Amino acid sequence: MGRYTLNRLNFRSYGKLLTYSLLSLGLVPMVFPYIWMVLASFKVPAEIFDRFIPTSLTLEHYRMIFLMGSTGSANPFIRALANSLLVSSVTTLSVVIFGAITGYALARLRFRGRSLLNNFILFQMLFPVVLFLIPRFLLVTKLGWINTYQGMIAPFMMSAWAIFLFRQFFRTIPQELIDAARIDGCSELRIIFQVMLPLSKSVTIIVAVFTFMSMWDEFLWYLIVTKDYNLMPLSVLLGLFTKGEYSSYPGIQTAGATLLTIPILIIFFSFRKFFTEGIALSGIKG
Amino acid sequence: MNSILAKVKPNELVGYGLILPYLIYSLIIWVYPLIWGVSIAFKRWNIISTEKTFVGLSNFVQVIHDPLFWIAFKNTLYFMVVYIPISIFLSLSVALLLNRINFLRSFFASGYLISYVSAGVAYSIVFNLMFSGNGIINTWLGGIGITIPWFSSPKIAMASIALIVVWKFLGYYSLIFLAGLQSIPKSIYESAEIDGAGKIIQFFRITIPLLNPSFTIIFIFAIMLSFNVFTEPYMITGGGPLDSTQTFVMQIYYHTFTNLHAGYGSSFAIIVAAISFAFVFFIRKIVEKDIA
Incomplete structure (x- = not known):
């Protein structure tokens, strides 16, 4: 009996060891492109392609990105980084605010047509983006919003997905808290932002980080509505320069890619728990 | 208009008020483009010109x-x-x-x-x-x-x-x-x-x-x-x-x-x-x- 337990134990710990080894091994290709990217951005051009560990480092590529004027004008990369931050933050704020307001009405208030609106929101999530690309572009053109921040933000300001998540979570908050706030004379808006949101921190953060990430990653829409280098978000500017002026400068490309990656990695590492929770919870955001 | 408003109970108004921004937004950025997109699919239209001709299913x-x-x-x-x-x-x-x-x-x-x-x-x-x-x-x-x-x-x-x-x-x-x-x-x-x-x-x-x-x-x-x-x-x-x-x-x-x-x-x-x-x-x- 003693021997049997010992064998079984050994077998178990070997199994565990194997599990951890496989998981660690699998992590290598997940992380490798990031490491390669950062290294490449500091390499001299001759070593970018075929040497993994550089023999000498250079800041030349970052100097090009940050300081050198491109085609005579002021370098737009810093501006593009600021544009990306602005557009992503404003959209995130808007998605959270209107998601909470609409989600609250759908979860906690009674009015005729509520279930109709609910179904409409689920229905909206089924439609692929390609259907809207052209007419939204025409709409934005008609409004004179090509090459403006409004134009970039317009299609993303409110999200059916965010409303759905807030609605689901707000339904679980006890009615007594809302009643108590009403007795204290709180308006519905104050109930939403001072009672409901503070009680729904994780949902709020999940909505915020996923929205910010998808705006940071957005490419096609920005490509269509921005023509002016000074207004482009970083994703589009880097994309166009990579295909254009910098097409034979891999060092500058990787420096640009690093610049585009670092902010979102900071957000990922600060909120990684919410990223994993958000996926497990909803499985909805595609 | 008056008769519609008369039917709305006061306690429903709060709900309608709160969903109004989303409703308007959806109409402008979702419903309208969806319909517009379908309608231009039946037209021959170069974006930079104003001339649009109805061509039926020809595009499809x-x-x-x-x-x-x-x-x-x-x-x-x-x-x-x-x-x-x-x-x-x-x-x-x-x-x-x-x-x-x-x-x-x-x-x-x-x-x-x-x-x-x-x-x-x-x-x-x-x-x-x-x-x-x-x-x-x-x-x-x-x-x-x-x-x-x-x-x-x-x-x-x-x-x-x-x-x-x-x-x-x-x-x-x-x-x-x-x-x-x-x-x-x-x-x-x-x-x-x-x-x-x-x-x-x-x-x-x-x-x-x-x-x-x-x-x-x-x-x-x-x-x-x-x-x-x-x-x-x-x-x-x-x-x-x-x-x-x-x-x-x-x-x-x-x-x-x-x-x-x-x-x-x-x-x-x-x-x-x-x-x-x-x-x-x-x-x-x-x-x-x-x-x-």
């Missing part, structure tokens, strides 16, 4: 006869055939491994998710350079006497693009599977054990069937993604070599914003949306089962 007929539509269709199918099985196999493997451990589980989970946050443009740049003819991957493969023309051979360029998208979403799908695995009650395995079912039988008779909701959602995501591929081929191959990485969205982009034919682009988009609906519907019929 043209799309069906457009060789590039069928090339994009074929490429999309190729993408799916590579992307979906590899994604599912790898992410289910990672999820099964993650499900076996407690210590460091969240470390590994977020480790695998790190690729998910990388921006399309950034990782396209990185993979384009890493997998280029003389890039690091081929340099290493050269050590054992192989070079693979990842993005430059028309035969495998689309498969290479599918592989880098696998990289991006691997952790994401793994976490969906992991959530599914954790929702399976341990007691089911225990009673199977008592009945003498081995690990392999347990896997195929319990784990796979009970993961059905996760499989369904991943299939739906993967199909919708396949019909929307744009950034990676736009950045890496530009649709080439020999149109082997042309996708639906690239074609819609080209017809509308390079060729400026909004009507044609619109009917193209409607046909693509219809096909993707059909695929999702079909896959749900096949995959989705009621496990309750």
